[in-house]
Amino acid sequence: MSTYDHDSIRAxxxxxxxxxxxxxxxxxxxxxxxxxxxxxEAAGAIRNMVVRGAPAIGVAAAYAAVLAGRAAxxxxxxxxxxAMEPALxxxxxxxxxxxxxxWALGHMRQVMDGLPAEADPEPALLAAAQxxxxxxxxxxxxxxxxxxALIPPGxxxxxxxxxxSLATAGYGTALGVIRSAFxxxxxxxxxxxxxxxxxxxxxxxxxxLVQDDIPVTLLCEGAAxxxxxQGRVGWVVVGADRIAANxxxxxxxxxxxxxxxxxxxxVGFMVVAPTSTIDADAANxxxxxxxxxxxxxxxxxxGQRVAAEGAGAxxxxxxxxxxxxIDAIVTEKGVVEHPGGRxxxxxxx
Ligand SMILES: CSC[C@H]1O[C@H](OP(=O)(O)O)[C@H](O)[C@@H]1O
Numbered sequence: 001m002s003t004y005d006h007d008s009i010r011a012x013x014x015x016x017x018x019x020x021x022x023x024x025x026x027x028x029x030x031x032x033x034x035x036x037x038x039x040x041e042a043a044g045a046i047r048n049m050v051v052r053g054a055p056a057i058g059v060a061a062a063y064a065a066v067l068a069g070r071a072a073x074x075x076x077x078x079x080x081x082x083a084m085e086p087a088l089x090x091x092x093x094x095x096x097x098x099x100x101x102x103w104a105l106g107h108m109r110q111v112m113d114g115l116p117a118e119a120d121p122e123p124a125l126l127a128a129a130q131x132x133x134x135x136x137x138x139x140x141x142x143x144x145x146x147x148x149a150l151i152p153p154g155x156x157x158x159x160x161x162x163x164x165s166l167a168t169a170g171y172g173t174a175l176g177v178i179r180s181a182f183x184x185x186x187x188x189x190x191x192x193x194x195x196x197x198x199x200x201x202x203x204x205x206x207x208x209l210v211q212d213d214i215p216v217t218l219l220c221e222g223a224a225x226x227x228x229x230q231g232r233v234g235w236v237v238v239g240a241d242r243i244a245a246n247x248x249x250x251x252x253x254x255x256x257x258x259x260x261x262x263x264x265x266x267v268g269f270m271v272v273a274p275t276s277t278i279d280a281d282a283a284n285x286x287x288x289x290x291x292x293x294x295x296x297x298x299x300x301x302x303g304q305r306v307a308a309e310g311a312g313a314x315x316x317x318x319x320x321x322x323x324x325x326i327d328a329i330v331t332e333k334g335v336v337e338h339p340g341g342r343x344x345x346x347x348x349x
Contacts, residue, residue, distance in 0.1 A: 053167020
């Protein structure tokens with residue numbers, strides 16, 4: 001294992017005065033941070049994928065609420081709650097699928113409700129945001145151990161998109177399990193889907209694993225079927241953006257197909273996500289809003305059109321995997337094996 005400190009990969013930081021984001025659109029070629037001092041700037045950064053990944057989006061939104069509270073106090077004094085609303089709405093409108101965004105904003109609103117109108121809300125909001133940040137990292141390490149325990153030694157795994165330090169407050173969810181399983185000698189090699197159109201796999205997951213000296217081999221999504229048919233992986237390990245009460249799980253587009261392939265080939269399928277990703281109000285996957293992104297993301301590569309002129313594109317950013325195709329949902333509060341038929345709300349008790 002390298003001595004590389006993967007904790008140094010920080011998608012989201014608080015500088016003491018600003019929200020600092022690692023601009024993930026530029027990785028792996030360039031490591032550039034942006035310091036934001038307005039919640040509406042942060043909403044734009046979420047929408048434009050400067051920061052992405054469900055838990056990381058939630059942590060960024062929590063710090064953005066701190067910025068909104070600071071501006072509202074300066075602008076409106078005791079009327080700061082009303083003055084915060086436009087910024088909080090802009091954050092809520094930034095991306096629809098990752099429920100961690102709405103969970104974090106809801107937590108910050110609960111804190112707001114308990115504060116006096118006559119006092120600057122920033123210190124209390126900052127303490128709440130830092131609590132969300134620290135809890136995410138701690139939960140990821142717990143999930144790493146719980147998920148790794150499900151992987152017998154001698155297995156290799158396949159992952160999709162990026163559910164690592166770059167998608168969280170640190171260590172990662174799916175990549176947290178992979179980091180822990182590798183450290184325990186359970187896995188020797190990771191296969192990663194490149195994950196079009198944003199290439200989170202080839203740009204972000206591969207970058208994280210190379211930094212950790214974890215052997216990683218990239219593949220086009222279309223090659224995953226042959227990989228499983230050849231018996232080269234024992235588990236598919238992925239993150240999640242929203243888990244419905246019955247265990248149906250929304251994750252990066254392509255995840256559902258991997259789950260069908262995994263079940264067909266007798267490969268385990270593991271979802272790793274904090275309980276802040278569970279949406280108890282969504283009875284099943286049909287209630288999960290799926291973000292539709294611009295067709296240019298499919299029609300272009302590196303900003304240049306590669307598709308035939310005249311062709312359009314369908315670009316759902318996520319799809320839903322039925323609980324029946326999931327072998328384990330790993331959270332910081334425990335594991336639900338075979339969630340189909342039993343759901344996941346027991347994890348919220
Ligand atoms: C740790 S879960 C990250 C989750 O978010 C990704 O989507 P996006 O990159 O569009 O934010 C993908 O679904 C990952 O599994």
